[in-house]
Amino acid sequence: MSAPAAVHAAPAAQDPEATELGEVVVTGSRIRRNDLTSASPLAVVSAETIDKKGFANVADALNQQPVAGVPITPEGDQQGFGVGRSFVNLFNLGTNRTLVLVNGRRFVGGNVSSIFSGASAGGQVDFSSIPTALIDRVETIQATGGAVYGSDAVAGVINVVTKKNFDGVEVNAEYGVSERGDADQVRLRMTAGKSFLDDRLSLAGSYEYAETDSLGYEDRNRTALQMIRGNNPLNTGPNDGIPAQVWYFNRRIPEMTQGGLAFRTSGTSMANLLTIADPNNPGQRVTAQFAPDGSLVAYDPGKFVQASIASGGEGLNLGELTSLQSPVTRHNATVFSTYEIAPRVRLDAEVFYNHTEATEDYNQPIYNGGLFGGVSGALQILDRQPLPVGRDARRLVEPAGRSARGPE
16 A cells, blocks of 8 residues: 655745835725826816916816816806806816816805706815915816716816925915006915924915906907897708808897886787887887886897897997906815824814805896796786776676675
8 A cells, every 4th residue: 555645835036026014004985096097088187387377266166177167167157156266177068077186176156056056966066166376286187977976977087286395485476457447456475384292293374365356248358348149141952152141230139228118019029029109200109118216218230130139229238238257256275184193093174165256247137028938028007998887897896696886
C-alpha cells in the first residue's frame, strides 16, 4: 500500500506591479465612480478667473461657458416673483434641470414652488446667495448627473468648492460703471482666517456686500428703437423673391393702451373699436380710447402690421415697461471651521447667511384686456336699459308668494 502523498499549497508569487489599496469611499446611493469624472466633459472656473474678470456673481462666470443657455439673472426683465435671482440654465434644458452643489452637498434652494414662479419651480440654487470671497473653484460636469442625482441634474451638475483654510486678512473693493455713466456696480469683500492648535483647528470667514443699479429699455438707443419683425405687406408668396418679414420700428401693441380701449363686441379685432366724432373734422368719426379721467378721446393706432404689432401710434409701449437690469442689493456672510479630532476623524462646520433685496423698477401692469385672456380678460359693459326704481324695483327682489305692498 502506497503512502498518501502530502499536498502542500505553495504561496502565490508576489506580483511586482501590484499596488496596495489605500482607501475605499462609499457614499450610499452616490457611489463615486471613475466614469463620472473622466468620461463626461468637466469645466473648471477658478477663483482667479472670477476676480480678474470682475464678476460680482458666480453665475456671471458660469454663463460665459459655451454650454450655458439663456439664464435667469437680474440682467433682463424678471418681472414679479423672480426679481434678483440668478439661476444657470445648462443646454437650455431649464434651470430646474441644473443641479448646484456646494462642497459636494446640495445647497438650500432659492426658488419656491408657486403658480407665479417664472423660473420653473424646482428648488434651484440662487447663486447670489453664494459669496465669492472664499470660492476656490467651480466645477461643471455636463449632462451626466441625472443617473446619480436624479432629474434635477439631467443638464449637468455644478459644484462650488470653497476654501477651507485661509490665513490672514484680505479686503477687496470694486466699482464699475458703464461707458454711459449708468448701471453702477459695487462690491466690497472682507475675508479673514487663522489656524490654531498646531493647525488642527482652522477658522475662516467672509463678508460680502454687492449692489447693482437699474437699467431700462429706453436707457439705450438700440433697445429704445423697439425693433420687431413683422409681416411684409409687399410679399405675395413664397416664390416672389420678396422677404416675408421686415423690420419695424417703434413697436406698439395697438389692441391696448394704458387707459384702455372700448370694443363694441367681444374680441380684440381693430375693426370693432368704438368710434366717436372726430373733434378736428366735423362729420368724421375716429377710433376712441379712455383718457386718464375716464372720458373717451381720439385714438391713433399707428400703422397696423399684424396682431399685437403696430409701428408708431398711441398703443401700449412695452419699452417703457421693460427692464434691462434689475437693481439688487445683497449681503453674504460665511463661516467655515475645521477641527481635526484624530488623524482620521475631522469635524467640519459651514454657516451661510444671505440677505438679498431686489426691485423691478420696470414692470408691466395687470391688464384687463381681451388680448391676453384668462384673469386679464376684458371688462364687459352690458348695453341694457336702466333698472326700474320704486315699486317696480321691489318686485324684482321680493320672494315668490309674498306681497310687495308696504309703506311707501
